[in-house]
Amino acid sequence: MRQEQVMQVSEQRQWDRLMQMAQLGAIPGDGVNRAALSDLDHQSRRLLLSWALPLGLAPSVDALGNLFLRHEGTDPSLPPVLAGSHMDSQPKGGRFDGIWGVLAALEAVQAIREAGIATKRAIEIVAWTNEEGGRFAPGCMGSMAFSGYRPPGTWDDVKDKDGLRFGDELARLLAAEADIPRRPLGFTPFAYVEPHIEQGPLLEAEGLDIGVVTGIQGSRWFLVEIAGKTDHAGTAPLSLRQDAVQDMLRAITALNALTADPEDVLRFTVGRVEVFPNSSNTVADLARFSIDLRHPDAAVLTARGDAVAATVQGAMVKCRATVTETFNALPARFDPMVQDATEAAARRLGLGINRMPSGAFHDAQFLVPLCPSGMIFIPSRGGISHHPAEYSTPGQVANGAAVLAGVLVDLADADPRIPA
Amino acid sequence: MRQEQVMQVSEQRQWDRLMQMAQLGAIPGDGVNRAALSDLDHQSRRLLLSWALPLGLAPSVDALGNLFLRHEGTDPSLPPVLAGSHMDSQPKGGRFDGIWGVLAALEAVQAIREAGIATKRAIEIVAWTNEEGGRFAPGCMGSMAFSGYRPPGTWDDVKDKDGLRFGDELARLLAAEADIPRRPLGFTPFAYVEPHIEQGPLLEAEGLDIGVVTGIQGSRWFLVEIAGKTDHAGTAPLSLRQDAVQDMLRAITALNALTADPEDVLRFTVGRVEVFPNSSNTVADLARFSIDLRHPDAAVLTARGDAVAATVQGAMVKCRATVTETFNALPARFDPMVQDATEAAARRLGLGINRMPSGAFHDAQFLVPLCPSGMIFIPSRGGISHHPAEYSTPGQVANGAAVLAGVLVDLADADPRIPA
Structure with a gap:
């Protein structure tokens, strides 16, 4: 039996979680304003934990506040496959940018666990700190520090509009999450996969379901x-x-x-x-x-x-x-292994795909030097993002999570690559 | 003997008063924050009275809190010459804008009295309520109500940042000054003269002492x-x-x-x-x-x-x-009689003058429809105003007060104009 026939992502469950998250920082017109390291950000992480912990996922947080949820593999000594995105939003953002990538990873892992599938490598869900850079510029601080692209103290003195320092707000988050095990900053995953809305009009215009992302400008x-x-x-x-x-x-x-x-x-x-x-x-x-x-x-x-x-x-x-x-x-090119695994998983589900670059930057950009990395796009209505009108359908987000589940199982069980 | 040889303004006395006033609401960098109708505003008026009453000037206050100090003329039945400005400041204001005009009028009247000069008309010093509009918008409330440009209750419901009503704060001032005789709101002066810092760089750039103000743009x-x-x-x-x-x-x-x-x-x-x-x-x-x-x-x-x-x-x-x-x-044009009297007084003192329009608003704008009105400018260092760095030298403010004294005597003794 193919794994896709066993794994069943729940369209309803994932959509309900997205809509519950969208209440944290809800603004008029179905939008979300959930700034990195704000009280609302704290709340969204607690909400995520409230779903992840009962499943048996093991939480940990690093010095940049990047939050991890580990689904153990049969060989815990192997580097895990990492999947996720971010939970902060633009000041007048939508309900999908970032947060869907984290919830899709949760949905995929839950489907894998519910199907009783054991993978060789662990799968870790990650929520990166401050991808948007809307409150503290620049964005991608969590993934930049994780990958060693910048030292972790780089942005401590960056201030928000109210004069609050990034370093202080990060310390406040870590203090609030003192109950979550701390892990060292950075490691080398086996691979990284980031599901995200397209933030452009191409998939919708072409009537396609999944974007196999080739790289980021x-x-x-x-x-x-x-x-x-x-x-x-x-x-x-x-x-x-x-x-x-x-x-x-x-x-x-x-x-x-x-x-x-x-x-x-x-x-x-x-x-x-x-x-x-x-x-x-x-x-x-x-x-x-x-x-x-x-x-x-x-x-x-x-x-x-x-x-x-x-x-x-x-x-x-x-x-x-x-x-x-x-x-x-600099422009990043995604690994063919992740692209091919994405295309294969989509085709097994009968979904239409397009290989396409990303116009937006993403945390995945900073994982590229570290491990085989890639992204999975789903359609954005009208190509609108960073706006309350941002929208993808329940079916589109379910497709994305289902493809991710397939990719994660493939990668977590893949043979190690022979170094070139 | 020319009157200027008799009248002696005191550079030191006027400067000391300016610096004492600047303590009321002092902010870093030599600035002043003295909001209209605040406790500091109350204190500044008491300080003014502490200098004016011993001279024998008669105080009165109207329904808008405009404060008058009368130097009596030989014919008390004639309309007085009015001179002054305002005592409130911008939130991050300086030590000269407004307050100098009031203290210059006091210094001029004191010099006239000390010289034993009797004038036909009375001279009244005025301190208009809330010219800046920094706490209660708009500015020039006192002069607008005095001139009948707006009814006196117009701004009662205007609130400051703390939600305090203008009407209540005005009532509080009037209660605190219940010991000062109340006068009816508004009258027709013989003329109005307002001394003020230039708030622009022209006089300084041209090395001149006195601006004869032609009008307000x-x-x-x-x-x-x-x-x-x-x-x-x-x-x-x-x-x-x-x-x-x-x-x-x-x-x-x-x-x-x-x-x-x-x-x-x-x-x-x-x-x-x-x-x-x-x-x-x-x-x-x-x-x-x-x-x-x-x-x-x-x-x-x-x-x-x-x-x-x-x-x-x-x-x-x-x-x-x-x-x-x-x-x-629309632009306001000042009366040639006041301009000519200002130029003549300055020339008698050997001061360099320029005829110039005012770029900024002043209470004088609202006196123009009521009586022959004008303004006397002195140089502002660097043209800076509405800022703690606002500065004019002791000599420059002394020159301004000396010219004002000459103008006041001229106008207070002038023949009534034949209506055109």
């Missing part, structure tokens, strides 16, 4: 601060001003020119803008904005990204600019 | 909201986005062109900018910014201001804009 993030001089809006002649808003305007205009791409592949976004003192009759002495630059070709991303600081500086007429690179992830 | 304020569509910064192609930040950029660029002024008289400021959801990896679906547009010429202000909405709309490529005018005050 590279991303570079910058924070630009432009310092001018405050003045009275009614009195200071424009020629004498050092108006931070006006030099910000020049900088973004110059960056638009730098990043222009007739093929429309490059992604350039200024999504965050803050001005101080932000009073209508006061010339601003500080303007701050973010740059999000992405491209699948490492050479293009490097060339344009390396020119950002000089472009901003060249645009300054009256003010002084500081440009800080806050995030740099 | 007109102001139009707008709020622009640009609505787009949120998208994932990594996935949405730029050609398909409705990016509110990018259309805001186009709108401000177009407004810069609309408001360009080779003579650098027009003031165009975007001081407040807000973007939503304000996340670095999310395309913004809402951008909001303020426009503060000022010009001394009503025709220019009307023409440019009337074109703002169409300019913003014309700049929209992907988004929808809403433009709301939130304030419209």
